[in-house]
Each structure stands twice: as C-alpha cells, then as structure tokens.
Amino acid sequence: MQKSFLTAWFYWLAIGTTCWQLIASPALAATKAAPPPRPNIVIILSDDMGYSDIGCFGGEINTPHLDALAAQGLRFTQFYNSARCCPTRASLLTGLHPHQTGVGHMMEDRGHDGYRGRLNRRCVTIAEALKPAGYRNYAVGKWHLTPGNNAKELADTSDWPLQRGFDRFYGTIHGAGSYWDPSSLVRDNRLITAFNDPEYQPPVYYYTDAISDHAVRFVHEHTRQHPQQPFFLYVAYTAAHWPMQAKESDIARYRGRYDAGFAAIREARWARQKRLGVVDARWQPAPIVGDWEKVKDRTFEARCMEVYAAMVDCMDQGIGRLLQALRDTGQWDHTLLFYLQDNGAWAENIGRGTNVTPSTTQPMYPPMTVDALQHGSIPRQTRDGWPVRQGYGVMPGGADTYVAYGREWANVSNTPFREYKHWTHEGGIATPLIVHWPTGIPASRRGRLEKQPGQLMDIMATCLDVAGVPYPSEYQGEKITPLEGVSLRPAFTGKTIRRQQPLVWEHESNRAIREGKWKLVAKENQPWELYDMEKDRTEMNNLAAQYPRRVQEMSAAWEAWAARANVLPLGTWRGKTATQTGTPAGSNKKRFELKPGDVLARAQAPAIAGQPFRITAQFEAKHGEEGVLLAQGGNTLGYALYLKEGQLHFTVRTQRGRVTTASVPAGPGSHSVVAILNSKGELSLTLDNLPPKTVQGQGLVTAMPVDGLEVGSDENGAVGHYTAPFRFTGKIPGVTLEILPP
Ligand SMILES: [Ca+2]
Numbered sequence: 001m002q003k004s005f006l007t008a009w010f011y012w013l014a015i016g017t018t019c020w021q022l023i024a025s026p027a028l029a030a031t032k033a034a035p036p037p038r039p040n041i042v043i044i045l046s047d048d049m050g051y052s053d054i055g056c057f058g059g060e061i062n063t064p065h066l067d068a069l070a071a072q073g074l075r076f077t078q079f080y081n082s083a084r085c086c087p088t089r090a091s092l093l094t095g096l097h098p099h100q101t102g103v104g105h106m107m108e109d110r111g112h113d114g115y116r117g118r119l120n121r122r123c124v125t126i127a128e129a130l131k132p133a134g135y136r137n138y139a140v141g142k143w144h145l146t147p148g149n150n151a152k153e154l155a156d157t158s159d160w161p162l163q164r165g166f167d168r169f170y171g172t173i174h175g176a177g178s179y180w181d182p183s184s185l186v187r188d189n190r191l192i193t194a195f196n197d198p199e200y201q202p203p204v205y206y207y208t209d210a211i212s213d214h215a216v217r218f219v220h221e222h223t224r225q226h227p228q229q230p231f232f233l234y235v236a237y238t239a240a241h242w243p244m245q246a247k248e249s250d251i252a253r254y255r256g257r258y259d260a261g262f263a264a265i266r267e268a269r270w271a272r273q274k275r276l277g278v279v280d281a282r283w284q285p286a287p288i289v290g291d292w293e294k295v296k297d298r299t300f301e302a303r304c305m306e307v308y309a310a311m312v313d314c315m316d317q318g319i320g321r322l323l324q325a326l327r328d329t330g331q332w333d334h335t336l337l338f339y340l341q342d343n344g345a346w347a348e349n350i351g352r353g354t355n356v357t358p359s360t361t362q363p364m365y366p367p368m369t370v371d372a373l374q375h376g377s378i379p380r381q382t383r384d385g386w387p388v389r390q391g392y393g394v395m396p397g398g399a400d401t402y403v404a405y406g407r408e409w410a411n412v413s414n415t416p417f418r419e420y421k422h423w424t425h426e427g428g429i430a431t432p433l434i435v436h437w438p439t440g441i442p443a444s445r446r447g448r449l450e451k452q453p454g455q456l457m458d459i460m461a462t463c464l465d466v467a468g469v470p471y472p473s474e475y476q477g478e479k480i481t482p483l484e485g486v487s488l489r490p491a492f493t494g495k496t497i498r499r500q501q502p503l504v505w506e507h508e509s510n511r512a513i514r515e516g517k518w519k520l521v522a523k524e525n526q527p528w529e530l531y532d533m534e535k536d537r538t539e540m541n542n543l544a545a546q547y548p549r550r551v552q553e554m555s556a557a558w559e560a561w562a563a564r565a566n567v568l569p570l571g572t573w574r575g576k577t578a579t580q581t582g583t584p585a586g587s588n589k590k591r592f593e594l595k596p597g598d599v600l601a602r603a604q605a606p607a608i609a610g611q612p613f614r615i616t617a618q619f620e621a622k623h624g625e626e627g628v629l630l631a632q633g634g635n636t637l638g639y640a641l642y643l644k645e646g647q648l649h650f651t652v653r654t655q656r657g658r659v660t661t662a663s664v665p666a667g668p669g670s671h672s673v674v675a676i677l678n679s680k681g682e683l684s685l686t687l688d689n690l691p692p693k694t695v696q697g698q699g700l701v702t703a704m705p706v707d708g709l710e711v712g713s714d715e716n717g718a719v720g721h722y723t724a725p726f727r728f729t730g731k732i733p734g735v736t737l738e739i740l741p742p
C-alpha cells in the first residue's frame, strides 16, 4: 500500500514537474526533478467546544463534513490546546508557548513580558514564516491577538493580520460578539460593519456563514489570481462561543433532541466514544454535573443546547462548502488540512443570571445607521433598536438575546473529562485534531486514530516541515525565540513523533505537565495532582500521595519551564495594569545615546508611559532641509522633534486626540536643541541660547506607544503634522534622551 502510494506520488510529481519545466524553459527539462510542490495548508479552528461535540468524536450533532475528513484522514485523540482563546491562538500561530509571545493571558498589558496582551516581535506567525517560500496567506474569522474591544483599541492596527504576514483578512479583531452584527469587524485593514460592506451583503448576515463564504472566496480568488503559488488559509470560527445565536432553520433540526436532559446525552456520547475508540473503556467518566430533575426551566435549558448544536452544524455546513471549493479548484489533493478546537467547553455563566432583561413590544432605542460600530462583546441593542436581553429563561437564538449554555451542558460537551475552559485538567485542554492530506497520508492510515500526544506548537513545526521552510532565527531585525513545537509529520505514516520536551501548560495559575503517560496538574493555589493518563485520562484517581518522588521531579521540571518560558511571575499581575505592576512595556534604561538611523523596537525603546523626559540634540540644516530628528510612537501616543518649513516643532501625544506642539523658528545652520516634557505635563523647547518656549500640554504620555523610536525619521504612524516617514535631509551629529525623575 505504502509503496504504491509513493509510486503514484512520484509519477504525478514527475508529470507535473516535466510539464512545468517545458513551459518554463525547455533547456531545463533534462535536469533532475525539482523538489515536490509545496502543499497548501488550511487550519480550521473552532471556539469553546468540548471533546465530544463533533460526530467523529462521539457527538450527536450532525457534522458530516468533519466526519468525512476524519474518515479519510487521521484523528489525534490526545491533542492539546492552551485552555483559552488568546493563548491558544498565540501558540498555534507561532509554534511557541503563549507566554513567549506576550499572550500568556488575554488582551491586557499586565506589565510583564509574558502578559503584554499582544503578539510580540520576538515570534513569527506561520504566515510570516511561510511567506519567504512563496506562500500567499489568508486569515478569516476571529483574530484575538491584539486589543480590539473599543474604538481606542481598534485605532491601533499595528498587530492586525496584515501586519503579521497575512495578505488578506476578513474577520473580527475582538474575541466575542453578536453573530448577527459582530463588533470589531474588519476587511483587510479597514474597520467595517456587517451592513456597510459593499463586498458582502447576503440576504441575512450570520457571522459563521460570513467566515465560511470568505474562506471559499479566498480559495477561488487565490486559484484564479496566483495559480503558481501555494497558500496558507487560517479559518478561525467563533462557533460555538457564547452567545447562543443561530439561524432558526438550523435550530429546527435539533428541536426536541435535548429534552432527555444532561445525563442521557452524556451517556449516549460516552457509549459512542467507546465504539469509535476515541476514549478508553477502562476510564471512569467524570461525574455528570447537571440534574435534569432539578432544572427550573427545562424548555430553556433544552433550547440552549439546541442552539449550540445548530451553531456547530452551521459551521460544519460551511466547512463542507470550503472542502467543495478545494475540490472545484483542483487544490484538494495537495492541501494539508487541520481541524481543531481552541479550548474546552465553557462553564461561564454569561447571560444566565436572575436579573432578566424585560421584553418589550417595540424597539426601545433609536435604530443604528449601517456605519455605526457595535463595540465590546455584548451589544446594548440590535441595529433596529431592540434591547439585547439576558437572564435565565431568555430563549436564545435571535440577535436580541445574549445567553450562554451553562455549566451543565459544558460538562456534556467535555464528555468524559472534568473541568472546563480556563483549567488545565483534560476538560479545559483536550481537543479533537483531524488531519487530512490526500497526497501526504497514505491510504493505509486513513480513518485511523493516532494516540501520540501533541500540542498546539507542533502545528507550526508541521507546517514548516511539509513546506520545506526553515524556522527563522531573525525576522525584520529582531531575534526570534527558537521554535518549541515538533513536527507531527512522522505520525502521518505511523512513525514516532520525535519529541524531547514534556508537554507543559499554564493559564491563570492553573498548571500542568505531561511526560509520557504521567500528567501532573493543579488548579490555582492548589496542590499538585498526579494521574496515569493511560488508565485514567478522566483524572479521577489522584496518585500524588503514592508517587511523591515523581511529583517532585515533574513539578521541578514545570518550575524550570515556567522560569525559561516567560511564565513568571505567576498570576501576581492578575487584575492589575502594567503601571500598577511597575514594569510598563519598553526599556528600563534611563539614558539613550543615539545616532542617525537608530531604530529601537517597542520593547527596547524608552519606557515613556507616565514618565517626564528630556531630549538633547544637535542638527545641521541648509536652507530647505527638514524632517524628523527624533520620534517615538504614532498618531495616538508618542512624541516627535522635527524641523519643517523653518520651524522646529516638539509634538507630544498623550492619548488619542490629545496632542500639543511647542514651536520655535530655526533658520539654516548648526543648532543645538533641548526639548523637555516635565512632570507637570509642560512642553519646553530651547534652541541654542535663546529663551525657552514653554507650552502647557495635556499631561504625560499615558501608555507605551506601539511604534518604537527612530532617529531621523518616523515610520508607520506619524506623531507630528507631516507625512511619515518624513526623513531628515540635513545632518544629526547626536541625540540623547533621558527619562527624568518624577
Ligand atoms: Ca475559546
């Protein structure tokens, strides 16, 4: 089987290569065969789903397209994510542990480099890594790797997908929102709404369909416009993250399906899982959490799960359209496709409180224009003015509802495991992984289960392996943290994955480490628990007291990893801002001696947030010579010292829309200048021996700018009133910046 597969592959390759060479250059036809074409890569990620939800892992939800992928591909039964949306995305896209990318938690800067809330520049995305090998990169769906919860955060596009290696993007920057009217919706680099986008106006807007439609569109456009190039397509669905919202036509297929309650559904899933082999019958399933007999409103609870199932079903229908697009464009055979989930099902009590929004008989708010942006996760109103209702008993599904499905159904989704999203027990971190690759997985392996464990960062390693692309040690002038993942490719042909390190997790001080069959796991501030994952993957029988030596060794290995992988300090930053934890982003140096052409990235640039500072510079300019002497930041935050039209300007931006400039005349010749932003927020500008020009500003710069520091230009966002980069055309003998005492 193996042999005939390889023969077919080389035969196909030889034909393909020969044809191409004849077209390209007849003289080359006689040279030896070129390397195999680089495969396309598709990663499909879903949101907040449990191990047992999709059909081929035991769910009763109708997922024929995922099931077909599993039947023709491989199912990894011991694959792991990072327990939460942001850390998972960070790890998946970079091949590093989340903390190494700056996204150890969510999207806030907590004052430590492991917890900056945005992807740093010491990592590369899969898109950035594949680009030099000729890949075109497309991202669709949820980004959630940079702040995007409000207008201020969304003004900063510096870490959006197009700035992280992708050529096209359609999706949301923020993590959660209405499916009927998502907030932070973006096409490429432009903020749009579902209703003012001339490129996409379906009869009914529903985000899951919009994601599927754009994935399909990008495959077709790529094939038409870039037929010679391979592509990487990242499809990040928000299904089935709260709120429970779905199309009635999809919900209808599940009406009544959940009336039997939590235990009946969970038991049926466990039975199917055993038949499929994705669990081990020796395990004792974790306890059932919900008691259907005690449920206050069974119609409501059943409806929650009907909508959840409809959301997953709709995603699978969209995946079906994407698969058809791959077939229709001839990309199917040489596309490596992954499907996985970003964290376990969630027990969050969103929209299920006792405080129920009253229903109204008519809209309560003025309608929103098509251009008005929805902000945050939970909109106050629908676009046509209805209040968005929450509370136990609000029947979910429509745009005017915002409800989660609750802990009891999450326990069912996570069958047979315990705990949920956030925790590093199996219910938080176990995900199905389906891998499909017609020309890369031999027929003898198709439909098989792969039981070797794996973790998110292995996906990057696998992508680079199959594409034949090296992992960069440097990218855009920054040293890149070495890759943590290992390629899963050996498993495609039934071989052993060459893993040297244990699997390791940390999220919100929940922590875990797995070596072979042993897993050591603990909740925040709780003692370590030890489990034998072969006999007891449901973590029911804690062996810590029985094997104290193993606990000691594995916990020491975890500590060493935490120290090395930017995980520390453990959780002391929770609920605090960067300023409160005392280490705002940027360099801690107090004095910077600079010369023309110097560029300091954000992490190396002066930490000017909340700090007074002094700039001392010398410059020479002939008549008509002008430009930026020194700048740090962009059009939201920062400062710039620049010469324009015979005037020397010192501009400070303390926050969005708060800008102050001090200016003095400066004729041709050699000059020295001192510019100060003092602790009272005053700007002063002194040219040569003239009296200083002082202007009352608007305080200190409130946060660390995204753009770094540059001498002689201002790239990307412009701080001053000029068009970036406004390079200085005279001479700059030297510049010094000093952080002043408060
Ligand atoms: Ca998630």
Ligand SMILES: [Ca+2]
Residues within 6 Å of the ligand: 631, 632, 633, 634, 707, 714, 715, 716, 717, 718, 719
């Ligand atoms: Ca700039």
